[in-house]
Amino acid sequence: MATPVPAIAMPDGPVDDPAVWLAEDLERDERWIHRLSDGEIAELDRAVEAVLAKGLTAQRFIRDDFPLTALADTIAGWAHEIDNGRGFVLIRGLDAKRYDEDALLALYWGIGVHLGLPVAQNADGHLLGHVRDQGRDYQAKNVRGYTTSAQLKAHCDAADVVGLLCRHPAKSGGESLIASSLAVYNHIAKEHPEYLPYLMEGFHFDLRGEGATDNPDETTFHKVPVFSWFEGRMSCRFNEKTIVDGMRKAGQPLEGKALEAVKAVGELAMSKPFRYDMVFQQGDIQFLSNHTVLHARNAFEDWPEEERRRDLWRLWLNLRDGRPLDRNFADRMNTGPRGGVRVRAQAAE
Template structure:
């Protein structure tokens, strides 16, 4: 196994972090400015860009923002990037009608928005840049199964990129609501009410890589401890997934117990309860954009439609912002692929 990164002493965050991303559910409900409704001119601008790349035979992964020309909407998307990284950490884009596009055109549109936001990164070992969040019949509790391939409830977590995007191609018949919470607000609560739980969260844990690491070991974990909360250059960032933390520490032969286990469970519990939890129901065409450094997201279990063409299908993007916040080295390398690296792609080395 490659050598672990040199340990560094984590910087101590303030007891209370004053940041726009430290919101409660009531704050999001009261101020809807984080929701953007595409107007007719913006839809036409997207359609012209889609026509240009499709006409050239370009597909997602094969073109950048220069080949997807936007004018006024480019400035709007830059505003979304700022809101994601420097603001509340969440943006909801509404107004697309997926029925107007075939899959190739819709994928080109989605990719075009993504490359104006930043740089997409691989999200699984197959190298997928646009992944499908849908039920494949797998067992969520089986070893190394990733939750997005099941219809099970998914607990609060962050993904391994600056931003996660979800475009709703088809919603579920029932359930599947998106649940989001501010990791920064949860930190503030714990620092004030349960300060004894903060040290293990700052020290971090070895996360399970679920068989998608850089080695051939199905039990590979992060080589170094990745902090749940990381204070660096005046910003607090969050990295959390209770399942991969608990599984990863067990795989390292260091099963969690005591305050460390309680701290992990408490972060996950708070994210799904008032006043932190904010519920969203996906509608066709919605695009949800979340900062993985400040927002935890979860999902309710769902019941699918029986017809294959109607089954729940969210299109997922992981991307890194061009001017994203500075990250501490031990926090930025979260998949053993280097700072802000995506999932290691098999056969790519």
């Protein structure tokens, strides 16, 4: 007798959540932008001076080492907004040119460790990484998009939150494109409900040689849902390229309605009225919820001078009191729920 397939949990109707928004909502209401006051910048400067005076550098100190008072409450508010509100914040007003690299890294890391717990972003164990063109071909096997200048389609990263600090913007292009994944879900539920069984069952994602084994063709051991309804909250995990590549590597190449469903998520996220275009200014810091916001990037042209080349500093963070997640949804890298990229043994030494 065949074992019955368990029913997939789904909401009764459209998702009602502050993270459901359209581009026009962000244009009309810019409360998602936090402009640092002189007092807040002075507080950050004092904290940077304190850690550097102790010989501590970014990735070498924890929240208690970076003393904040009023700003600590503000950052806690950002964490709440990211997980329970719109799903993102943009912090503006930081003059990046005032700081040398060590000081700016310490400032950014200090904000990050107040916001959450850093997670490894790659097999080299980087907790704070550079998003910049390394001359690699995004279409080559297991190449990650952040090491190229290519256009990146709508996707989520493998942590509760992704942060980007703009150290240097591109000569042209490279705009940050964001969309509410929950608004995309609501549209699909209304217009194409036939796609939901595929999206909520999920897919094997390609881990691009950075999984829990040394197999360069490793995929997630289980199918990870694109949309996961758990304890009354909807969360999203999406990357069209790693889904398509992962299902091919798993011997289950996508076709038919399943492929249509995956393509629909990416196309909707990058179309009106869902997509909002954001131009990074030098010193901007963007924090996004990976569970409710899809992000992408336009291709860019870089400056010829090495010191001016586009450089964004990236953090992956797990919130200390983040939303509950289904276990299979939360295990995105074969390293356990909310686990980051497995660090290679030689990198850890």
